[in-house]
Amino acid sequence: MDILLLLKAVIMGLVEGATEFLPVSSTGHLIIAGEWLNFLDKDKRDVFEIMIQLGAILAVCVEFRQRLFQTVQRIQTDPNAQHLVRNLMVAFLPAALLGLAFHHQIKAYLFSSFTVGIALIVGGVLILVIEKYVPAGRVRDIDQISLKQALQIGFAQSLALIPGVSRSGATILGGMCFGLHRLTATEFSFFLALPIMFAATGYDLLKARDLLSLADLPIFAVGFITAFLSALVVIRALIKFVGQHSFAVFAWYRIVFGLFILLFFAH
DSSP states (O other), X not given: OOHHHHHHHHHHHHHHHHHTTTTTOHHHHHHHHHHHHTXXXXXXXXXXXXXXXXXXXXXXXXXXXXXXXXXXXXXXXXXHXXXXXXXXXXXXXXXHHHHHHHHXXXXXXXXXXXXXXXXXXXXXXXXXXXXXXXXXXXXXXXXGOOHHHHHHHHHHHHGGGSTTSOHHHHHHHXXXXXXXXXXXXXXXXXXXXXXXXXXXXXXXXXXXXXXXXXXXXXXXXXHHHHHHHHHHHHHHHXXXXXXXXXXXXXXXXXXXXXXXXXXXXXX
């Protein structure tokens, strides 16, 4: 067993779990971490990243298991459950359709340290602008989100197809722009992560099935578990954080990290 490779898998899992639900771009961080660690060959690393994303998704399922179970159980009779599912489906469609149509082009042309650096900086500036000029949203419960707002958030989420933008950042800040309170936008972003991430990882796994090997199981398992546990911690911490703080700290982090990438990694 290669201990160094296992350690790298732990680091990659921590990076995924720590950044997937923060507005800082997990994809961007994984690209940089993978290059810095020289972790696996590119094709194998892509499959590994799919697996650790599944670990992060599972953390959402565990943290919100009660609401998810109630929604599934009452979908035929509870208007609130039907409302949530409808809104998630509507918000899911824009990114799903655009991702399906341009998946190859995005992977081929946008997955680079330069793209990530620029997207991090631009996103950081936008967060500061939104925090300063967008008034606090009035929608304080996900059951109050309208169909129009769900669709608007769905289009905002589509921006996250660009590496470095951040899916959670696009949906949370988009939600705030369209009338949601920051805590409501954050909670809806967690639920919206389930269909889009399950669809994306399922599609990628299907395409990469020939690259899966039992020999890689220990490395993949370590990354999966690490991503799950770290994501669970971050989800709980973020829920507490957004109730009392703005996202400005993440904006400045994005700007500094983006500049760092452009200076030291872009080529």
